Each structure stands twice: as structure tokens, then as C-alpha cells.
Amino acid sequence: MKNIIIIGSEGLIGTALIKGLCKYYNILAIDKRKNSKNSKNFLSCDLSTMSGIKILKNYLMLSKKRYFAVINLAYPAVRGKKKNFFTIDPFEISEEISEHFGVYFSTMQTLVNYFINKKIKGNIINFTSIYGEFIPRFEIYDKTSMNMPIQYLITKNNIINTSKYVAKINLKKNIRVNCISPGGIIDNQNKNFVKKYSRFTQTNSLLKAKNLIGLVEFILSNKSSNITGQNLIIDDGFTL
Numbered sequence: 001m002k003n004i005i006i007i008g009s010e011g012l013i014g015t016a017l018i019k020g021l022c023k024y025y026n027i028l029a030i031d032k033r034k035n036s037k038n039s040k041n042f043l044s045c046d047l048s049t050m051s052g053i054k055i056l057k058n059y060l061m062l063s064k065k066r067y068f069a070v071i072n073l074a075y076p077a078v079r080g081k082k083k084n085f086f087t088i089d090p091f092e093i094s095e096e097i098s099e100h101f102g103v104y105f106s107t108m109q110t111l112v113n114y115f116i117n118k119k120i121k122g123n124i125i126n127f128t129s130i131y132g133e134f135i136p137r138f139e140i141y142d143k144t145s146m147n148m149p150i151q152y153l154i155t156k157n158n159i160i161n162t163s164k165y166v167a168k169i170n171l172k173k174n175i176r177v178n179c180i181s182p183g184g185i186i187d188n189q190n191k192n193f194v195k196k197y198s199r200f201t202q203t204n205s206l207l208k209a210k211n212l213i214g215l216v217e218f219i220l221s222n223k224s225s226n227i228t229g230q231n232l233i234i235d236d237g238f239t240l
């Protein structure tokens with residue numbers, strides 16, 4: 001079985017992907033949580049810190065396994081969730097943007113160097129969001145405690161652009177870099193929000209985390225070997 005890495009393995013999407021992919025791939029699960037409920041093959045590290053990045057680099061250097069792909073699902077907490085554009089502290093959001101973006105940037109840098117050094121045909125999949133390119137339908141958050149904070153849009157947009165840049169500078173090095181941008185995933189959200197969101201989709205609902213497995217399998221496979229530098233949206237039609 002081929003070896004892959006899943007970062008953010010303990011979250012909503014990580015749990016579904018590990019269930020769906022473990023029959024076909026040997027998975028190294030990575031998360032900043034201390035323990036894993038999803039995998040015995042687990043590395044705890046916070047990839048928004050230099051010490052966390054060092055743990056990953058050392059692990060890869062010492063491992064006898066050759067990892068050919070990384071799926072990054074890390075989702076650092078959004079702290080200023082309830083604040084809006086008019087009131088948010090600009091320096092607080094810079095910190096959040098830098099923490100979230102940093103996890104994706106440091107992972108890409110570490111893995112690209114690893115693939116080149118080990119002469120591996122590498123595959124990087126970054127999870128972004130429809131909100132990396134789509135301005136929210138703000139009305140779906142009315143009368144709920146939810147909103148779509150601007151720092152999330154900024155970060156995901158940066159990750160999409162940086163992934164294209166990294167794909168382009170590694171075009172001749174057998175390394176592919178793509179983004180997967182899902183729409184909202186069902187997770188016990190406010191009923192009002194679910195109803196309003198669902199009006200815009202094909203199946204009158206949000207996505208289930210397991211709906212993402214097929215697209216990830218495709219990007220991991222040779223069937224997608226000519227796809228690099230792309231942002232693949234999977235949203236059941238929400239952004240149309």
C-alpha cells in the first residue's frame with residue numbers, strides 16, 4: 001500500500017477521509033491534538049509553530065516509509081468569529097491569518113523539499129473553501145450566532161494562490177499541488193441556517209463529510225495526473 005499523510009486528522013473531514021481511504025492507503029495521521037481516535041499511526045504536532053515543523057521534518061527524515069502525498073485539513077480556531085468587519089481588531093486578524101496560512105505554507109515547503117530530496121513523485125492536496133473565491137451569501141447567517149469571518153476568506157484565498165504558485169515553480173519536478181474547496185459540511189448547525197443554505201443546493205442539504213472521499217481518491221490517483229495548480233470546488237451547486 002502507498003503511504004500518505006493526513007494533517008488535521010482528528011477533525012470532521014479527517015475522520016471521514018481516514019475511514020474512506022484506510023483500505024487503500026497506509027495513513028500517517030497528524031494533528032495538534034495529543035491523541036488520535038482515528039489512527040494508530042499518529043504524530044502529534046502543531047504545524048503553526050517552528051517546533052511542530054521540526055517534529056514533522058525529523059519524522060520524515062528518519063522514517064523508512066516513502067510518503068507520496070499529503071492532505072492538509074488543518075483548521076486553526078477562528079477566534080474573532082462573532083466580530084464583523086466594522087469592529088474587528090485588524091492586528092488580531094493578522095495573527096489568525098498568519099497562524100492558519102502558516103500551517104499550509106510550512107507544510108508545502110517541508111513536503112516539497114522532502115519529495116525533491118527523496119526523488120518522490122509528490123502530490124499535495126490543500127483543503128481550502130468555497131469562500132476562498134466566493135463572497136458569502138450573508139443572509140443565510142441572519143438570526144443565527146454564525147457568520148463567515150473575513151479572516152477565513154483572506155486565508156483560504158491566500159492558500160489557493162500560493163498552491164498555484166508552488167505548483168508552477170515545481171512543474172518540472174514531478175510534484176502536483178491542488179486545492180479542494182468544499183461548500184458547507186453538515187455538523188449539527190443551527191436549523192435556520194441549514195434551511196437557508198440548502199435552498200441553494202442540488203440535494204437541498206449541506207454536504208456530508210464522506211461526500212469528499214471520491215474527489216480526494218481521484219486527486220490521489222494517476223487518473224488525475226495531468227491536473228495541477230487547480231482549485232476544485234465541490235459544493236452541490238451552492239456557488240452557482
Ligand SMILES: NC(=O)c1ccc[n+]([C@@H]2O[C@H](COP(=O)([O-])OP(=O)(O)OC[C@H]3O[C@@H](n4cnc5c(N)ncnc54)[C@H](O)[C@@H]3O)[C@@H](O)[C@H]2O)c1
Nearest residue numbers: 008010011012013031032046047048074075076127129185
Ligand atoms: N467543515 C466545513 O464545513 C468546511 C467547509 C469548507 C472547507 N473546510 C476546510 O476543510 C478543512 C477541514 O475542516 P474540518 O471541518 O474537518 O475542521 P475541524 O475543525 O473539524 O478539524 C481540523 C483539525 O485540524 C487540527 N489543527 C488545527 N490547527 C492545527 C495545527 N496548527 N497543526 C496541526 N493540526 C491542527 C485540529 O486539531 C482539528 O483536529 C479545513 O481546511 C477547513 O477550512 C471545512
